[in-house]
Amino acid sequence: MGIVIVGGGPAAHRLVNALRRSGYGGRLTVLGAERHPAYHRPLLGSVLAGQLPPEALTLPPAEAELRTGTTVTSVDREHRTVHTGDGASHPYETLVLATGARPRWPRLGGPAPDGEPAAAPPVPVTVLRTLDDCRDLRAALGGPAAAPRSVAVVGAGVLGVETAMTLRESGHHVTLVHRAPHPMDRRLDATAGDLLAERLRQLGVRLLLGRTATGYGPGHLRLDGDERLPADHVVLCAGTVPRTGLARRAGLAVRTGVVVDGHLRTSDPRIHAIGDCAEQDDVVAGTVTTAWEQADTLAALLTGARPGTPARPPRSVLRLRTRAVELAVFGPPQPPAGGGPTETVTFQDRSGARYARLVLSGGRLRAGVLLGLPRAAAALAQLYDRDAPLPSDRLSLLLGVAPMTGEPADLPEDSLVCDCNNVSRAGLRQAWQDGARDLYALVAATRATTGCGGCADDVRAWCAQATAGTAARPGDAALCAPAVPSTLGGVK
Structure with a gap:
């Protein structure tokens, strides 16, 4: 059977x-x-x-x-x-x-008790969960040559924030509506949430926080207080339900x-x-x-490969899939009760949009938020995944290396490029020396970019730098140009 x-x-x-x-x-x-x-x-x-x-x-x-x-x-x-x-x-x-899981439908016009919509929404409303959802929204908004549209995104969780930034980068006029005082309120404390909101505004996203969407109609989203927000399209990003x-x-x-x-x-x-x-x-x-x-x-x-080894409880690691905001969240907002005494480490640099809040127990990371600290996020991801103790000098862990400038040459060889598959710059270099002389070959050899996909730009940049620094073969530079994922799930 x-x-x-x-x-x-x-x-x-x-x-x-x-x-x-x-x-x-x-x-x-x-x-x-x-x-x-x-x-x-x-x-x-x-x-x-x-x-x-x-x-x-x-x-x-x-x-x-x-x-x-x-x-x-x-x-x-x-x-x-x-x-x-x-x-x-x-x-x-x-x-x-x-x-x-399926999308959670906010109460716009009265959903059924199980969270499904009571009736099919009007044409200008889309939820985002599947490939067909993305196709439908792109078709509704038009191609690159189409005029910018006004889009209201309802819900500022992870998906809502990513969607708002994506649509804004595509040239649309985006308003992000969220009922809580700051974005991603279920995962971020108030300080991190306020810094994220400030960054979104800098990117051109309009925020309506502490507001509730109550309905929609042709050309608008209705808010509490019977305010009507002009919108050519409404995107619902209100979370998911198993x-x-x-x-x-x-x-x-x-x-x-x-x-x-x-x-x-x-x-x-x-x-x-x-x-x-x-x-x-x-x-x-x-x-x-x-x-x-x-x-x-x-x-x-x-x-039977591990017949007596139970699965460990989920260890949640969240990274925004955008280079515009470097955000990593480890575990729940607070560690579960009963885990023993905790230590909290915080760091804030508002002018540099950098923030850290780590909750430790027994010297190990139990929960944390890092904003604008990509190197610290990479290091902590490994320590958190292995449940390994953190170094005693917490500040050096966060700030021991100069902030990322975006140039591959600035990073040490042992720094991780792909957190999901534990691929370092040294690993990429070894694969390159072994003959993986284009982006597709690097992906095949190391599986970099085949996890969350957030490292794709970094791998492309590394490949371009490696090509420039070697006796490049004809066509090498083109093979490191911006490209698309392969059937491996990475890029080629």
Whole structure:
């Protein structure tokens, strides 16, 4: 019967590859509701900005039976079978739920209690979650030659902030509406939030903070107080909700997400859950890096590579995918209670738009916010991921190296270029010396840029500098020019 995976996104794709690498030779069936095969969701903003064509995000084919556009309607746990909307049935030995999350709809015009819209929104309103959403919004706003449009973005969480900056950089007039006093209020303290707001204003984004969107109509967004904000288009970025309906109907334990234990098992030991739909230790991580880690762990557990090693609780690391704002957030705003005495380290340089707030316990990072400190963010990401102790000189950790100037030559060889795949400048140089003499080859050799995608510009800059500093072959410079992701999920 084999393994059936419900969901065709990055978590499912990673699980299939991890299972095959771990030696699993059985049948693998992936049932994806979207019509597209798996794609690199963190780079959707690049599609929205017109920097990448949609097809560039497609991940390489995985060794599994893939059925796209397939909705799973029910799970028969007694007979270990899943049923789909097309009338088919798929027996399983092990079932993995990787159903992801759906956009949360704010209360504009009365959504249904489960958060879905009560009726289809009018044409000028878009949510952003899928590749089709990006295509629809780009089509509505027109191409690069179209006149700038006025766009209202509702919700200043991570997606809302990134979307507002992307649309502003594309030339549109953007207003970001948020009900809290500062952007990303669930992840940032007031100081960091105020500095982020100030930076957004400098970039030309208009902010309406402490305001609530109450409805929309042709050419406007309605706000509290019955104010009407002129808008050619409204983009809803009000967060996400784990997709748990299938698990609930199957009688599995569900709180915010599908509850899993340290082995990523649901309340039915033959059913596991990973990614945005899974809740482990009361946490729904909601990041692609956590989904990948869970997929790797589950593959090892299912194949016996690590039969007794439980999955560690999610360790959330958030980075804005834009070079305009260097922001990193580690863990929750405050570490969970009961973790022992804590130490708080803060640093602020308002004129330089730099800020740090680290919460430590036992000398280890438990939560933190870094704004405008990219080198410190890279170092802390490694320490946080390994749960390693921080150096005793906290200030040197934050400021021991001069601030980044943007030139590759300014960075030390051991500095990380790609946090997701732990690729340093030295690693890029070694790959270059081994014959990877263009951007595509560097990506293939090191997997830099194939994580969150935030390092793509840095890798391109390194490649251009390396080409300029060597006896370049004909065409080398062109191969390091701004380009698009390859089927590896990186750039070429």
